[in-house]
Amino acid sequence: PNSGAKVFQEPSTIEIPGSESVASADSIHLLDEDExxxxxxxxxLLDFGLKMYHDQTVADYIIHELEENELTFNNKALENIFLQYKEMYASGRQPTAKDFLYLEDRDISSLVIQVMEVQTEISPRWQEMYNEKIPTREDMYIMEMETSIIYFKLRKVKRMIQENQREMEQASNDDDLLERVAIHQQLKQAEMLLSQSLGTVILK
Structure with missing residues (x-):
């Protein structure tokens, strides 16, 4: 099937081609990056989900982006955290990391503790730029959230490119090959726009 690229210029709303299951990355490095x-x-989601992002909450935005673009987690425990958060949020609760720290499932609690550990060391260059006030994660939550979603989308696009490349190599006739070449061009365009949007978000 033709995976038509749905790509928009606005960095925070770039969509990526819909797809069926895409093969896992081959290298341990890519798997580490995925994690x-x-x-x-x-x-x-846990830190900033209840904060506002334009006319919606960060949670609304993240849930929509993951569902709209069929973005899933390779780590099933992280997928479980996402699904539990979504269920809590849909029921009217206001979930945070604390809701996951005291679950009966100690593996989930331990994973949340690991996820919430953030490197807080400040670069000397940042200290020079911001003499009096160094921005905190709270100050920059929109940038952190947007970049996390863009990287997540990029991961899917890169996997789709890998899968399409394999399909291209196995094309049995010219029509199949031409279709795969067209899909490759669409995916590379999506990859380029997502990569460009990272710079746009960071430089805001």
């Missing part, structure tokens, strides 16, 4: 990106999304 860090997945943890960043959960961290943003």
């Amino acid at each position: 860090r990106q997945e943890q960043a999304v959960i961290r943003a």
